[in-house]
Amino acid sequence: MQAQPLGIADTRQIHYFAPVGEGQRGGIRQHNRLAENVDGTASLDHPLQYWLADEASALYRAILTTASTSSKRRDSFPKAGFRRNLLAWFDQNKRDLPWRKDRDPYHVWISEIMLQQTRVAAVIDYYQRFLKRFPTIEKLAAARGASVLATWSGLGYYRRARMLHAAAKEIALPRQGRWPTNAADLRELPGIGRYTAAAVASIAFDEPVAVVDGNVERILLRVSGKALATEEQWRFANELLSTERPGDFNQAMMELGATVCLPKQPKCLLCPISKSCATRGELRNEQNGLRQKKKTIAYALDRRGGDVFLVQRPRTASLMPGMWELPEIAEQTAQPWLTLRHSITVTDYTVNVIKEQVSNQPTGRWISAAKATNLPLTGLARKILRAAKLI
Numbered sequence: 034m035q036a037q038p039l040g041i042a043d044t045r046q047i048h049y050f051a052p053v054g055e056g057q058r059g060g061i062r063q064h065n066r067l068a069e070n071v072d073g074t075a076s077l078d079h080p081l082q083y084w085l086a087d088e089a090s091a092l093y094r095a096i097l098t099t100a101s102t103s104s105k106r107r108d109s110f111p112k113a114g115f116r117r118n119l120l121a122w123f124d125q126n127k128r129d130l131p132w133r134k135d136r137d138p139y140h141v142w143i144s145e146i147m148l149q150q151t152r153v154a155a156v157i158d159y160y161q162r163f164l165k166r167f168p169t170i171e172k173l174a175a176a177r178g179a180s181v182l183a184t185w186s187g188l189g190y191y192r193r194a195r196m197l198h199a200a201a202k203e204i205a206l207p208r209q210g211r212w213p214t215n216a217a218d219l220r221e222l223p224g225i226g227r228y229t230a231a232a233v234a235s236i237a238f239d240e241p242v243a244v245v246d247g248n249v250e251r252i253l254l255r256v257s258g259k260a261l262a263t264e265e266q267w268r269f270a271n272e273l274l275s276t277e278r279p280g281d282f283n284q285a286m287m288e289l290g291a292t293v294c295l296p297k298q299p300k301c302l303l304c305p306i307s308k309s310c311a312t313r314g315e316l317r318n319e320q321n322g323l324r325q326k327k328k329t330i331a332y333a334l335d336r337r338g339g340d341v342f343l344v345q346r347p348r349t350a351s352l353m354p355g356m357w358e359l360p361e362i363a364e365q366t367a368q369p370w371l372t373l374r375h376s377i378t379v380t381d382y383t384v385n386v387i388k389e390q391v392s393n394q395p396t397g398r399w400i401s402a403a404k405a406t407n408l409p410l411t412g413l414a415r416k417i418l419r420a421a422k423l424i
């Protein structure tokens with residue numbers, strides 16, 4: 034049985050949850066007493082559990098009559114305590130990440146773009162390498178597109194790198210290096226959507242605007258115990274936001290989602306906001322329905338001395354246009370030289386690499402290993418060439 038919040042019967046202090054589901058007639062259970070005042074000033078916590086036999090009890094009626102709209106529920110949410118506990122936890126527990134050393138908008142922006150769809154651990158090296166190659170927005174704006182892609186190569190979602198380059202040109206040239214300082218103006222730049230604009234505006238410029246990414250969304254769903262529509266999530270996040278420390282608050286929410294309120298097994302015992310959380314991890318995992326597709330593909334590895342035969346993807350391709358890779362071939366019966374796994378967006382690929390001569394392909398070229406290193410290679414091509422010790 035799964036506890037779902039029916040409503041907050043909170044005249045001042047107590048949240049109740051009625052169990053729903055098969056066989057749950059004739060009683061309700063008080064799961065927890067969350068004795069945090071609506072202004073978040075007190076924090077007593079007395080777990081009491083008992084069953085009430087009569088559906089028509091006064092308590093049950095009280096719950097039904099106070100079950101209200103989500104906005105009313107949010108009004109009684111202990112926001113001040115939530116903010117205080119979350120920020121105190123963040124101050125103590127935030128990870129030491131290279132993009133947290135300052136609040137330079139260029140650094141914040143690069144890290145936020147890289148972190149989209151990519152894990153922190155995978156981003157750290159790329160971030161440092163990227164900033165070494167393009168230490169300022171002017172250097173990035175002046176770079177060739179192929180150099181930007183080559184430095185990005187392996188991070189995936191290459192449209193991000195192209196948009197980054199386009200936005201750098203926009204800031205460095207027509208705007209002469211002056212950054213827009215609020216989310217609305219930042220959204221005018223290429224590749225900067227609602228999330229990135231809010232992240233840069235709040236972290237670099239202290240604008241009180243909340244972010245909602247996958248981590249924040251999960252926390253909001255679990256804390257409210259309710260499936261919130263997209264606009265409700267943004268509204269709720271903005272209501273919770275600390276206007277004094279908006280950048281830290283946003284980072285704290287994302288940090289909590291990445292390290293404590295995990296998708297599969299939230300660490301509720303370590304959670305600084307568990308007293309404000311309606312579900313404490315009991316909500317159905319909203320991501321269960323998302324299944325990765327599985328596919329098997331084959332590539333040919335054709336070598337001639339220190340050269341390798343590579344093909345360039347069409348510039349009109351929707352995925353990774355213009356990037357270089359090994360020639361894809363029809364599935365083979367031959368024993369693969371190498372088999373590896375690779376994921377792109379919603380597909381998990383089993384990749385078989387076959388040693389085979391394919392140099393008659395018209396879109397391909399022999400390329401020396403030294404030159405291949407600096408080409409915009411797809412992440413998969415880079416993996417294979419590394420396994421072949423060519424780069």
Ligand code: SF4
Nearest residue numbers: 294301304307310314
């Ligand atoms: S108590 Fe658990 S489910 Fe709720 S926010 Fe914290 S970690 Fe997430």
